[in-house]
Amino acid sequence: xxxxxxxxxxxxxxxxxxxxxxxxxxxxxxxxxxxxxxxxxxxxxxxxxxxxxxxxxxxxxxxxxxxxxxxxxxxxxxxxxxxxxxxxxxxxxxxxxxxxxxxxxxxxxxxxxxxxxxxxxxxxxxxxxxxxxxxxxxxxxxxxxxxxxxxxxxxxxxxxxxxxxxxxxxxxxxxxxxxxxxxxxxxxxxxxxxxxxxxxxxxxxxxxxxx
Numbered sequence: 001x002x003x004x005x006x007x008x009x010x011x012x013x014x015x016x017x018x019x020x021x022x023x024x025x026x027x028x029x030x031x032x033x034x035x036x037x038x039x040x041x042x043x044x045x046x047x048x049x050x051x052x053x054x055x056x057x058x059x060x061x062x063x064x065x066x067x068x069x070x071x072x073x074x075x076x077x078x079x080x081x082x083x084x085x086x087x088x089x090x091x092x093x094x095x096x097x098x099x100x101x102x103x104x105x106x107x108x109x110x111x112x113x114x115x116x117x118x119x120x121x122x123x124x125x126x127x128x129x130x131x132x133x134x135x136x137x138x139x140x141x142x143x144x145x146x147x148x149x150x151x152x153x154x155x156x157x158x159x160x161x162x163x164x165x166x167x168x169x170x171x172x173x174x175x176x177x178x179x180x181x182x183x184x185x186x187x188x189x190x191x192x193x194x195x196x197x198x199x200x201x202x203x204x205x206x207x208x209x210x211x
Contacts, residue, residue, distance in 0.1 A: 160184025
């Protein structure tokens with residue numbers, strides 16, 4: 001135990017005369033702990049999350065939209081914990097192990113909250129396919145492997161009153177809301193396309209719907 005604590009303390013020492021941010025420190029410390037009990041093949045580059053979480057902490061959270069075809073592909077798994085998704089923009093949008101991803105979808109008006117998971121690994125597609133059997137996953141350059149997944153619900157609509165309160169973080173740190181029609185639907189369904197970062201308060205709103 002003392003050995004592990006000593007090794008974690010070493011991680012706090014800056015390597016380039018720069019203080020490590022808390023997020024980077026915890027990421028390194030968590031990776032060390034995982035390595036005490038997880039073996040990865042030589043040369044493996046999947047990023048790993050140690051599966052710990054403190055409620056109320058300012059953990060980055062993102063929405064990711066499944067197309068309706070993606071949603072239909074997963075119908076047979078409804079009720080199972082959300083634990084995987086394919087896509088192209090996770091790394092580009094700065095999604096990292098430890099972050100939360102809320103999978104949503106829209107079809108003919110309503111916006112569905114399918115579930116939430118915490119990112120454990122982000123795989124390149126080729127890596128994933130080399131280590132896993134074929135799945136019903138759709139196309140995408142990256143695969144998110146998640147933990148702490150909530151049961152998937154394919155037809156659970158987010159109430160318009162909640163949609164109106166959601167705020168997303170823009171590229172310059174500004175907060176943006178969803179454009180809504182008077183009837184409570186999205187003015188343009190493309191506004192939730194791909195990966196978008198949620199404010200902390202907005203993530204908590206969605207959490208309230210998952211309890």
